[in-house]
Amino acid sequence: MIIEHRHDLTWMMQVAIDIAALFIIAGLVLTTVRLIRGPTLPDRVVALDLLTMLLVAFLTLFALATGVNAYLDAAVVLALVAFLATVAFARFIDRSPQSKEDATK
Amino acid sequence: MTGVLEGVAAVLLVLGGFLAFAAALGLVRMQDVYIRMHASTKAGTLGVGLIVLSLVLVGGESSVVGKGLAIFAFIVLTAPIGAHLIGRSAYRCGIRPWSHRPSKEDSSR
Numbered sequence: 001m002i003i004e005h006r007h008d009l010t011w012m013m014q015v016a017i018d019i020a021a022l023f024i025i026a027g028l029v030l031t032t033v034r035l036i037r038g039p040t041l042p043d044r045v046v047a048l049d050l051l052t053m054l055l056v057a058f059l060t061l062f063a064l065a066t067g068v069n070a071y072l073d074a075a076v077v078l079a080l081v082a083f084l085a086t087v088a089f090a091r092f093i094d095r096s097p098q099s100k101e102d103a104t105k
Numbered sequence: 106m107t108g109v110l111e112g113v114a115a116v117l118l119v120l121g122g123f124l125a126f127a128a129a130l131g132l133v134r135m136q137d138v139y140i141r142m143h144a145s146t147k148a149g150t151l152g153v154g155l156i157v158l159s160l161v162l163v164g165g166e167s168s169v170v171g172k173g174l175a176i177f178a179f180i181v182l183t184a185p186i187g188a189h190l191i192g193r194s195a196y197r198c199g200i201r202p203w204s205h206r207p208s209k210e211d212s213s214r
Contacts, residue, residue: 010108013163016115020122020156027129034132034141042138042195049187050132050145054125056176057153061118063169064160072160072172079176083183090190093198 003065017065024058045089052082114159121155124148137203138195146188153180 002021005014031054035047056075063071131144154177161173196202 010111012115013111013118016118020118023122023126027126030126030129030133034129040138040195040200042191042198042200043141045191046138046142046145046188047132049191050128050149053149053153053180053184054129056180057121057125057156060153060157060160060173060176064118064163069166069169069172072169072176076172076176076179079179079183083179083187086183086187087190090187090194093191093194 003062005065006067009065013064017061021058021061024054024061027054028058041093045086045093048089049082049086052078052085056082110162114162117155117159117162121152121159124152124155126152128152138200139192139202142188142192146184150180150184 002018002025005017009017028051031047031051035044035051038044038047056079059071059075059078063069063075125148128145128148131148132141135141135144157173157177157180161170161177164170164173
């Protein structure tokens with residue numbers, strides 16, 4: 001049991017939530033590997049984007065498992081902020097003059 | 106009826122989790138930032154979307170359903186735009202798309 005369930009869930013939902021949580025945790029680990037290793041800056045930005053999307057999925061899973069709806073608010077806010085961060089990073093890559101030399105390394 | 110709904114939601118959860126894992130696996134194993142973006146954006150969007158849809162199915166209260174649909178719509182709308190922006194700026198700052206180059210033994214041809 002990975003997430004502390006609420007007690008009125010059926011066994012089917014409990015098993016499904018545990019499997020999905022395992023998959024998402026493995027995905028978070030793999031995405032962090034790419035975030036650390038990523039040879040160029042756009043690689044890291046893509047990894048950061050997927051990291052926040054996986055976190056949105058995990059927060060939704062938490063809201064489903066525990067029945068606490070505040071997790072869902074956090075998921076909405078994280079989905080909004082992730083898009084802004086992606087746009088800002090894309091602008092940053094476009095504008096920074098030294099990114100041309102860094103990217104070809 | 107609720108039993109059927111919960112079964113569908115459980116299947117959606119497992120499928121969504123698997124797709125999210127596949128997106129992360131593609132991010133690690135692919136060769137190039139453009140191919141990695143292809144894996145992470147498409148599979149990642151569908152994975153998160155399926156998990157949110159399963160919450161919408163069994164959520165019950167209207168506020169939960171509304172927030173779930175809002176997350177789904179927002180992710181489906183913004184993931185292509187973000188991927189497009191990163192891809193364009195990566196291409197502009199000089200990262201060439203990966204192509205299969207022949208190895209040194211083949212280069213004599």
